[in-house]
Amino acid sequence: MDYRRTCRIPAAARQLYELKHRAAEYYRSNGVPRRIEEALNVIFFSNPDDVYGALANWFSEISKTPVISRMTVKKVLDGTGQSTIQVEILCTVQNNEKSMSSVVMSAGSEWTDSIISDAAETNERKREQSVEIALKWIKDDLDPLLTGALPTEQLKIDQLLSNYFIEKLEKDQARKKKEREERVNEPPPPLVPAKPATPTKKRKNSKGKKSPILQKPIPPAEPAEPVLKGSIAIGAISLAVAKAGAIVNKTPLYLHVASLKHKQQIARKMAMPLPLVTLLSCGKTTSGKLNLMKEVIGIPPTGLTIRESIDVFMALQKEIAVLTDKLIKAGPVVKIVSSLGCLAVACDRLEQPLDIIQEACNHLNLELGRNIKLAINCAAHELMDYTKGQYEVINGNFRSPDEMVDMYVDLITRYPSIIALIDPLRKEDQEQWNNICNTLSSKCYLVAEAASKTIVKHLKSQNPSIPRSNGLVLKHIDETTISDLIEVFQLVEGENMITIIGSMEEESSEDSLADVAVGLEARFIKLGGLIRGERATKYNRLLVIEEEMREREILGKRRKHTFPYYADKSQTSLESNSMPSEEAEEG
Template identity: 50%
Template sequence: MSYSGFLNNNRHVSKEVREFYELKQRAAEYYRTNGVPEKIEDVLNSMFYKKPDDVYGYLANYFSNFSKPPRISNLVGKEVYDGKGQPIVQVEVLCTIQSNEKCICSAAISSHCEPPGSDYALPEAWEMDDTKRKESVSIALQWINKPLAALLKGHEPADQLKADTLLSDFFQVHFAEKQEQMEEEKKQQELMVAVESEPLHPPQPSPAANKKEKRASGKGKKTSVPEKPIPPAEPQELVLPGSMAVGSVSLAVCKAAAVLSSIPLFQHIFAINHQQQMMKDIKMPIPMISLLSCGKSSPGKLNLMKEVIVIPKPGLTFKQSFNILQELQKQMIKLMDTASKTGPILKTVSDLGALVTGFERLEQPLDLIREASKTLELTVGEDLHLAINCAAHELIDYQKGKYEVMTGTPKNPNEMVDLYVDLISRYPAVIALIDPLRKEDKEQWNKLYTAVSSKCYLLAETASKPISSLLVEEDLTVPGFSGVILKQTNQTTVSDMIEINRRMRDQKRITVFGTTDGESSDDSLADLAVGVGARFIKLGGLCRGERVTKYCRLLSIEDELARQGALGPAEKHEFPVLTGETEADPPS
């Protein structure tokens, strides 16, 4: 008779014995259902023959192969600060691993709110921007700690596309709600204005006005033909408060997946981008390093060059490029100190990490770089090339309808085109112009593209649409611009960055991964640029820690790729000239 039969037939067995027997039965069934006896027998047999020194380590490794995949258990949002001391959000990802909750990683991206105009905006504008930023951070933290944490709970970090789809859908719902709210507020304002401005009686023209009209209609002196007015500024794209939560969580999930897979972040992103293909011939992005800042906020008359950027020639390693530009910057400082009549110059650094210097003419900063290069036995145009961030939107005077390229030297959009064509003809080493015009000056973008695109990239940064809008565009191969500077800010997910880079590359556009003026200390952008295969990376200058940390990460990635034999050579600069039948818009 079995023990269970004995229990059933013997009514004198105590309650405690019966309950203990039932407990053992449930335990045996639980272990049998999960295959534990078989696995224990298997590992004990194999371990006996292998006789590992670390018995319990061997057991732990064996059973870890059967554990459930890590899943997100919680998200924690925290307020941190970027390189300018502005608040941003940091996201921590917690996962359940082998029945224990662990913090896997943290991530932060830069926030890009509606800009107050430029570095020289009025204090009131900066105060308003600061208020908006604080509001956005507060909303982002609420989203991360509650709805987004609940949305991604139980999700596997390795499934990046699913996570980003959930995040984007969440954003779209709130974005649509905000748009409806703004439309309703607009209707209410228009209604109030219409009621307040409605006159009781139509105004009658005065006799004096009639006389002036008659006098004006008669013959008079000849007047000069007025210039064609510039297009008005387009409304700014709506930046949804709290949207930085979406991009931050997306990056944090991506980093968590890489940590859990015990691989570098760039390798994980490469696997997503190339459907798990083996790493080989991975090309490092070519650095675009800002050495000088001669924009509107710098001393001197010159306003046009917010950033004077140096681009090492393709074929150099990232380490070689970085070292060359470090030496070049030192040599430039020596030359400026020597030329100064008042002793060593004041080393002011811009938010982008470049030296802020004042010049009177367009040629001076370019000549300085050329002279410094000669002392290092480098040839500008061969060993090094140049790019200029014109930041034209900061130079426009809407009352005059002209750009103030230098103090007291205004130029209309057509004159700006002539200026750039002449500058590039005299300095052929300049192979890229960033934001040479406002995005509204579509006609002049096309003229400039026709004139210089065979030898110079026209890149849109502020003049570009946000990535979410670019992803809607089916065809990016319209003339007017050569490429876009892509930034992971606000609601931009990792999947968005991968997809827009693929589309730009497929349609022969240049991809540049860039940073905002206020950059976080997170170095993930370096991994992202390598993983998706960006052509260039624009991180700013060499004089701010939050930027140098990304350069250091790129150096580490290059070393790792070289050790694995997966480092590929950089391609030469190519300038594809694209034409179209329809009038082309810059990525406005």
């Protein structure tokens, strides 16, 4: 104690100070931080006449709910080496600024990759522009907009973010409209006289040759839904705020998301989503002739834990690697690791990847269709040859939309272990989607991923069944907020459709998608394969969540596979008896 300072203090005040000092010594000896003692000294000497009021003010300040003090953002790389952004939320906690959460969200899904070099360069340029605009939005506008907001008020913050995005979108649309009007008012270019056409000889039809059969014209492709550059800033901030809110509430992110979905009331039991693990990629980007099977996906029995499922698929993946090595020695087959986190193998026949998995299962004493089921991501939108109006299933082998339906019926008849088809057709082929639903919906899930609309479009139309399907793959991308995800999940569940949370093709190492899927109570989670690190982090997070839920005694059982039967639009959904019971699956 400084005697020279205390001697100038009245006796009563000196006694109060000594009392406070002894209290601080007591609390410090019992683990209370030294900053409390220092704060008491500062308060006493600065306010000797009103020490109680000063103490009350000080304690009220440090007990305030943490608020967002600022956000930081920087350009980083995602798991595939592409540019993206990292958003950090800092909050004022007990008068000190503290980093609460950080999110790295991939921007790769905004711009579709192309094997054509010119298009790929254009996409890369657009991606870089989008990242730069997102950086500017956050630094200039969104940081001051959210300063002082409570990270626990997710709905309010998401509304601010959505309003900001709508304002930017309307300005962008007005700019484009003005540019179109200016182009219309420009004088037309001078006419250049065309060269006279060279007369050609008409060829007579050779005897015995049939005239080509006229194919039914296909609906033209819908214009690509425009993505506003910079929109990734909205989705990234929304996720970062959700993570910060979970930390403030001292709860895991998956429980925080569940409380947001159920308006602060969490169900007593929550089931883990069933993982869809990509085993092989044999699509158009591989060197083989087969284009159809972008992903061949393994589905574990509903009774297996995440740990048991990963162990099974790890063993199966190793066995597939051994078998594909034999294919390489036998012929010109190229095998690489796809960005989807699985082996990309060149195949020439429709049945070849399925036969490889069948053989790998036989070596491991696994029964395909019982111990493991399959899903096929057909990615049909990538197969359409618009000059021919047909799908190029295998190089040089074209099928009309009607023939595609017949092909899928035949494939599932021969391989009943396939219980899901993802994007079997373009979204424009509405008639064929109806046909395939009427024919196969009692046997397998018919899921729209790229064939689906964006989450924002679903919310505007309040109709998730476009095209007609019994499941959707939903992704947290672009301007989608956590509140948007919750709303569209409730919409899809209200239509008795299955919900799948999907990762992007160009992923980051951010593992929050696992928490989001669990909190939203998704039926499935589609993360790709087990090989690449940005995929493995999410599978590892699922393992941690499952163990925590078991310890909290909130881990529930999954629902068994049931398929609604669509004989026509008016008929109600009926549970199919074509699948084995849950007990049989686990047996």
